[in-house]
Amino acid sequence: MDVLVDAARQALALLLSGDPYLWGIIARSLQVSGSAVALGLLVGIPIGTWLGLTRFPGRGIAVALVNTGLALPPVVVGLFVYLLLSRQGPFGELGWLYTTSAMIAAQVVLAAPYVAAITLAAVQAVPPELRLQARALGAGRWQALLLHLREARLSLMAAVAAGFGAVISEVGAVMMVGGNVHGETRVITTAIVLETRRGQFATAMALGLILLAIAFAANAFITRVQQAAPRRRRPLTS
Amino acid sequence: MSESSDYSSARGLVVLGLATMLGLLFIGCSTEPREIILASTTSTEDSGLFERLLPAFREAHPGYRVRVIAVGSGEALRLAARGDADAVLAHSPGAEEEFMAAGHGESRQPVMYNDFVIVGPPAGSARHCALESAAAALACIAADSATFISRGDDSGTHARERRLWDLAGIEADGEWYLEAGQGMGAVLMMASEMDAYTLTDRGTYLSLRERLHLSVLVEGDPILRNQYSVIVVRDAAELEGARTFADWITSEPAQSLIGAFGTERFGRRLFTPNAGQTSQELKIEN
Numbered sequence: 001m002d003v004l005v006d007a008a009r010q011a012l013a014l015l016l017s018g019d020p021y022l023w024g025i026i027a028r029s030l031q032v033s034g035s036a037v038a039l040g041l042l043v044g045i046p047i048g049t050w051l052g053l054t055r056f057p058g059r060g061i062a063v064a065l066v067n068t069g070l071a072l073p074p075v076v077v078g079l080f081v082y083l084l085l086s087r088q089g090p091f092g093e094l095g096w097l098y099t100t101s102a103m104i105a106a107q108v109v110l111a112a113p114y115v116a117a118i119t120l121a122a123v124q125a126v127p128p129e130l131r132l133q134a135r136a137l138g139a140g141r142w143q144a145l146l147l148h149l150r151e152a153r154l155s156l157m158a159a160v161a162a163g164f165g166a167v168i169s170e171v172g173a174v175m176m177v178g179g180n181v182h183g184e185t186r187v188i189t190t191a192i193v194l195e196t197r198r199g200q201f202a203t204a205m206a207l208g209l210i211l212l213a214i215a216f217a218a219n220a221f222i223t224r225v226q227q228a229a230p231r232r233r234r235p236l237t238s
Numbered sequence: 239m240s241e242s243s244d245y246s247s248a249r250g251l252v253v254l255g256l257a258t259m260l261g262l263l264f265i266g267c268s269t270e271p272r273e274i275i276l277a278s279t280t281s282t283e284d285s286g287l288f289e290r291l292l293p294a295f296r297e298a299h300p301g302y303r304v305r306v307i308a309v310g311s312g313e314a315l316r317l318a319a320r321g322d323a324d325a326v327l328a329h330s331p332g333a334e335e336e337f338m339a340a341g342h343g344e345s346r347q348p349v350m351y352n353d354f355v356i357v358g359p360p361a362g363s364a365r366h367c368a369l370e371s372a373a374a375a376l377a378c379i380a381a382d383s384a385t386f387i388s389r390g391d392d393s394g395t396h397a398r399e400r401r402l403w404d405l406a407g408i409e410a411d412g413e414w415y416l417e418a419g420q421g422m423g424a425v426l427m428m429a430s431e432m433d434a435y436t437l438t439d440r441g442t443y444l445s446l447r448e449r450l451h452l453s454v455l456v457e458g459d460p461i462l463r464n465q466y467s468v469i470v471v472r473d474a475a476e477l478e479g480a481r482t483f484a485d486w487i488t489s490e491p492a493q494s495l496i497g498a499f500g501t502e503r504f505g506r507r508l509f510t511p512n513a514g515q516t517s518q519e520l521k522i523e524n
Contacts, residue, residue, distance in 0.1 A: 087431055087451075097431050175420075179428050182390055182417035194419040197309060198392045199316040 003201065010202030011209055022203065026210055029187040032100050033168040036107030037115075040163050043108065044115025045156065049149065051116070052123035066120065069113025074106075075172035081106040082176050098179040103187070106173040111163035118162060122155030123148060158225040165218035169211060271296075271303040274479035277315075277323035279394060280421035282466070283308030285441035285508055290499050295486055302479045310393025310421075318342060324474035325483050329439075329466045330394035337469065344470040344477075347488050350496050350509040351465045354398055356456040357426075357443055358384070358435035364455060372459040373406040380406070383414040385434035387425055390417030394464075399437045402461065426450055439464055441508040444500070466509070488513035
């Protein structure tokens with residue numbers, strides 16, 4: 001027990017002292033996972049909207065694929081991205097392996113299904129009458145679509161939080177394609193692995209506390225959105 | 239009346255079931271081999287040496303099973319100091335001596351040695367360097383700002399690398415010096431992908447060589463010798479097993495297995511057995 005308490009106390013001291021090694025790693029994590037989620041939105045929202053609003057043969061399979069994407073094991077994504085970016089791979093020319101670009105690429109693959117799946121659920125939850133009414137009132141096709149997405153915006157923000165929470169806490173993919181290089185590609189999760197292995201429990205604990213705080217913030221946000229959503233909908237459907 | 243007899247027969251069944259489970263548990267315990275936790279280095283694990291040694295140990299001592307935890311030498315010793323391992327096979331002489339001095343170890347014996355080599359891209363810029371010593375080669379790599387990847391994980395290899403920079407009188411720092419914080423295999427793959435130099439044990443390098451665009455830059459400098467020792471942890475949970483393992487790995491049969499390991503696949507041995515050498519002899523050779 002003493003080990004745990006000591007580590008926690010030293011961890012807090014380290015965080016408060018503004019340790020540049022720690023905060024540099026935290027900033028890099030936020031940058032990598034933030035970029036990945038932003039790019040994931042660009043990919044996931046169109047896919048989710050399209051699957052949510054159209055009917056076509058094979059749509060069921062497409063939806064199942066998106067939902068499978070939620071359970072993609074990060075190490076498998078890491079393996080594929082590694083092989084694609086390695087010198088013998090098709091994208092070896094880019095020279096991305098062991099850079100933050102490779103880490104962002106892997107995390108986009110992990111984040112996009114979250115965004116797509118939640119967008120899909122969100123646009124389906126908006127009553128279709130809304131769009132029909134808007135069209136009847138003279139809105140163009142794209143205007144009606146935008147209105148539809150506006151109604152689903154809270155859920156879309158939850159998609160951002162869920163995707164972010166998922167990628168910032170994964171370790172397998174970023175370790176494999178980033179290489180955990182000090183000052184370059186070391187992020188919170190890979191640093192926790194290394195510092196624990198080196199017996200630097202205080203440093204590992206400090207990073208762990210930050211990661212927990214980020215995960216808590218993301219999930220608190222999602223919960224708030226989920227609690228707020230039904231109350232907002234009632235006047236619309238009546 | 240019938241209710242209570244039902245109840246007692248049900249209780250009888252439960253008791254019978256529990257007794258059977260307990261009995262099975264005891265039978266399980268008596269046939270289950272006892273587990274020795276061996277903290278070892280990633281370099282021995284990556285080389286495949288344990289896959290050769292452990293079946294032979296199991297045959298010689300069927301009552302034991304060895305579970306290998308492959309980590310850096312520094313972490314292996316820390317695990318053991320915390321009582322999370324029964325025996326250690328490490329290659330970090332300085333850290334091992336500290337471990338023994340702190341009273342964590344019951345015994346420490348030499349097992350085998352191999353050597354470190356500095357490897358790098360076959361046509362890299364450091365190929366023009368004067369290569370008479372490892373330290374001179376590192377100085378030349380630093381002067382060229384050629385990319386060098388350090389293990390950066392407090393492993394035995396990392397400790398040796400830091401000693402070499404000290405000898406070269408260079409503060410290894412800058413854009414060209416990367417600390418990976420990963421095992422030997424991962425660092426070699428990185429060096430190969432990035433056209434970079436690194437310090438590696440020969441065994442891991444040879445076992446991955448076919449997949450690497452790396453060739454040896456420096457070898458044979460006496461400072462590059464890499465001695466492995468087995469340590470029995472004083473507070474081991476499986477002390478008897480740890481002693482048995484240490485005695486076995488330094489015995490003739492295990493030593494000849496070590497000496498033969500690698501000859502089929504690489505055409506040369508990866509480790510030279512040297513159990514029984516006194517610390518005096520080791521010092522002179524170092």
